[in-house]
Amino acid sequence: MTRLRLGQVEYLNCLPVYHALEEGLLPLDAELIKGPPTRLNRMFLEGGLDITPISSIEYARHTGQCLILPGLSIAADGRVASILFFSRRPVTELEGKKVLVTTSSATSVVLLRVLMEHYFHVDVEFCPCAPDLNGMMSRGDGALLIGDDAMLAHRQVIEQELPLIVTDLGQAWKDFTGEKMVYALWVIRREFAAAHPGETAAIAALFQRSREMGMADVPALIKKAFRRTGLPRPVLDDYFTIIRHDFDQDYRHALLTYYDYAYKSGLLEERVKLQVWGEE
Template identity: 60%
Template sequence: MSEVRLGQVEYINCIPVYHALEEGLLVGDIELVKGPPSKLNKMFLDGELDITPISSIEYARHANQCIILPNLSISADGRVESILFFSQLPPTELEGKTIAVTTSSATSVVLLRILFEHFYHVDVEMISVAPDLDAMLAAADGALLIGDDAMQAHQQVLKDHRELIVTDLGEAWKEFTGHKMVYAVWVTHAALGQTAPHVIDQAASLLYEAKQIGLSQREALLEKSQRRSGLPFEVVDHYLDTIHHELGEAEQKALLTFYDYAYKSGIIEERVKLNIWGLVD
């Protein structure tokens, strides 16, 4: 097989996994392809990437086409700090209102929809808008931002002392279900399991080792994350403790809970099983 095309989410939540690869601390026959989650989702499903972190809901929609790589996720236990809903009214008071959701995300939009339907019990209309808080709030009564965009917007809101309610969707999900929230998993194409299983083995090992090296070099991660995001040091420092990258039993249970609610809301047509490489039901 030729060089593996590996997707890389541009947000700082992926830096711990990719730092060693970017810095040449690990050598692999890979090409890093950077982009926001929505772009990488599409590229993978169009066959333009071999492996990528994919939005959790997109795995559910295309589970028969995907194999999940073990030991990798983008997740958090409660507050996530980078999946934020901004509004002037509490979410429970937004019945019949219009909500602007970022075009950069898939999972977070579904998570917000589930929370409105099953936790807040209000009906809202969602419109997709480019990730700009002021433009979103000019067009709607609430705005969903993710990743570095969300964190930067939150810092500006605090700096300007704006009277906005900021709801952390990870915290709301935890309050609603008691579970962690898994926002993305790393996947490859199911066909590779038949045609090139050694490629999956090598990629899974490489990414796991890259993650372990990254997590052992905290100062380098902090410097790189601060430089790329422009966020204050203390914000980045706390965020690196907030975002996790495991895919153990708790994360798997959390994923299946999320998929159950997506099924109940009619977002996916059938319940989902997790096809994790190396694990047998």
């Protein structure tokens, strides 16, 4: 068998799952390939990765190519702190305005579209843009950022006292639906899982163990995250409290609710069934 190729989102939301693997605390005979969500999505779908966290919306669009690894996601119950919309005026007053959306994200862009249509009830022009708050706000009336980019931009708004409203899309989704939100899933290529069931079981268990070890040592996560981003330690402590990596029945129901709204908005061509490895 060729060496496993594993995707790793280069944001703090993946750190609890990958910390033990990065530090060699668990054995891993695989190549870790880092990148933003959209790059890893593309690599996986083109055959360049065997396993990766994939944007939730991209799983829905490509269910025939992959299976979900059990018990693992990137999620939050309400406020998420790293999926943020910045605007000069309240979102409900953006009718007809231009908003810039990061090219690093897929799930969050669809989430914003759903919220604009079904919750805020405004029709806006969406324009993709590189993730840079100043550049985005110079071109439009709102900006969607995700991950570390969003958290750093939020600090900029606070420290520079910028006249911007910051809307947490996780909280907006919770206010709208009462549901949690699943932003990404770990998936494996169907042909790999079929050809290598033992290795698939082993890597699924390894990810679970790595997550457990990561969340058992939050001070180490905060130390590493501070080195990477410079974000204040209280902000990091808060973040590792609210970010979740579960995928139980509540999170599954929440994800299907998201897919249902994406379908209603014409952003999915058909309704989605979740196919989890080991549950066929």
